Amino acid sequence: MFEFDIAYKKYNNKFDIHGTVLYPAPMIAPIQNKILNELVGYKKEIRLLDPFHGSGIALYEAALLSSDFKINGFDINPLANLITNVKLNGINSYFIKEDAFQIKEMLSSDIDFPIHDFPRIEKWFRKDVIMSLSKIKFAIGQIEDVRNRKYFWVIFTNVVRKYSNTRSSTYKLHIKKPNAISSIENNIEDDFLKRIEKNKSHYLLNNYNHNIKKCDSLVEMANMDKNCIDVLITSPPYGDNHTTVPYGQFSTLSIFWIDKIDLILDGWEMNSYSTIDSMSMGGSVTRFELGKLEKTIVEEYTNRIAIHKRKKVVRFLADYFEFLSQTIRITQDYIILTLGNRTVDGINISLTQISKQYIEAKSKFVILKEFSREIPYKRIPKITSSVNSMSVSSMNLEYVLIFKSLTIEN
Ligand SMILES: C[S@@+](CC[C@H](N)C(=O)[O-])C[C@H]1O[C@@H](n2cnc3c(N)ncnc32)[C@H](O)[C@@H]1O
Missing domain, CATH: 3.40.50.150 (Vaccinia Virus protein VP39)
Structure with missing residues (x-):
């Protein structure tokens, strides 16, 4: 064996x-x-x-x-x-095409959406990035099918991290140099749409x-x-976690962006960026x-x-x-x-x-x-x-x- x-x-x-x-x-x-x-x-x-x-x-x-x-x-x-x-x-394969289309339509229209906020958001995201991520967050929140909506959140977490001001070389939150932040290219909406399309075929297990x-x-x-x-x-x-792998710090940046209704929370998780690590x-x-x-x-x-x-x-x-x-x-x-x-x-x-x-x-x-x-x-x-x-x-x-x-x- x-x-x-x-x-x-x-x-x-x-x-x-x-x-x-x-x-x-x-x-x-x-x-x-x-x-x-x-x-x-x-x-x-x-x-x-x-x-x-x-x-x-x-x-x-x-x-x-x-x-x-x-x-x-x-x-x-x-x-x-x-x-x-x-x-x-x-995912729910019956509705995924429709749901992805709904998101695409919303992102390409001139819709009203709330600009998201949380503690020190402007340290970790550029202003234009906050606008783009807020629009996507709003669009995902409109999806009725729970399985598809949660799939979109999971894919969204990668985009949140990619366009944030934290370095990709470490799981700790570690701010990039100013020139690296200003050179982030904002093609967030397009990137997100491509990712949901590209990855959906992996999520068929049910x-x-x-x-x-x-x-x-x-x-x-x-x-x-x-x-x-x-x-x-x-x-x-x-x-x-603090001296090895800070799973909490890594995750909190994304958790702040996801609608609470789609997370299982006891209530203490977002007290700070490192509460999950302390617990x-x-x-x-x-x-x-x-x-x-x-x-x-x-x-x-x-x-x-x-x-x-x-x-x-x-x-x-x-x-x-x-x-x-x-x-x-x-x-x-x-x-x-x-x-x-x-x-x-x-x-x-x-x-x-x-x-x-x-x-x-x-x-x-x-x-x-x-x-x-x-x-x-x-x-x-x-x-x-x-x-x-x-x-x-x-x-x-x-x-x-x-x-x-x-x-x-x-
Ligand atoms: C090495 S990782 C597991 C990685 C996983 N095997 C994978 O392949 O993705 C350890 C996990 O333990 C979790 N963890 C740490 N302390 C915990 C606790 N007291 N109760 C439940 N989970 C805990 C962390 O959040 C982290 O996800």
Whole structure:
């Protein structure tokens, strides 16, 4: 089982649905597809969960493969929820031509529309860009069919980001130089219309066997019954968002532009550009403490990190152990983790070792397969931080760990 190569050096998501919308740190779709394909039919109905679904790559691939999968997904980020729901629900093909035409007509007419506003909008968008995006926002809001309207929002998020004043070289909000801002060419409306036309053929799945929740996974998983999931497949964050991947900052710029009626919100998400990051794993509040086993597992890393950097790392790891502890409680058969090992203060924090040690010590799961692959393209540079003025390398390898429960026969 699972005897294949996962290098995928030449994989380019440009040719599939996952390339139609940008979201940070995506999984490699064909890898998840190959893994899930091995599980198709091992049970008639496979209860699947991705508790950090992000842009829904694993969940979409599961839905593509088989209706055996009963799909569940959680993410704290409303943009991730919207993208995943749209990938799984698809568009309404009966009305898409009409709806796209309606948008085109509105954009080419001299209509009245409200000019959108939110905190610091003029820092992140040029005035003429605000006008064009406001007109598109208004036009999308007039579409009655919910599936098509949400598809338009997803495509719109790429356009929002492309014509914003933030740099494309990083997921953090980082203002471009003034000359780069003034040289942005405003062909926004035309670009948006072309994208909705070009990408719609990818959104034809119409899966009805899924439940995608906008929630904090650590809270949600604690409320789930023991063994209520057959296969848990996910790529958790590998550190707190602020010092690793700021999913929240990346998403908030787009979230501000989408009509609230089409987002699942608790109400706090838009308090600032980084609230989602603060509320995510390892965020600004300490929720869990390390127990005796957990301390033993991580002290070889944490003891070597400077004290002022240790707190954040320990806070993240305590959340991570809570995730693992709930995972082994709610999962019956397989746990599949795509992981990155990060470096803090020159110390490589091996989430793969940490996960293996904890899961094998605390549960009925054993490691069945371990893959690694080089990450060919990265937005986070390979050399990121400096220790004693020397550059140190960041995360360059990605790992996939497959655990199997000892209670499964054969
Ligand atoms: C590595 S990304 C997942 C990427 C995804 N596998 C994909 O291919 O697009 C991790 C995700 O965890 C989410 N996340 C972080 N903390 C969370 C929490 N406490 N509850 C739910 N989701 C959380 C982030 O919003 C992010 O989407």
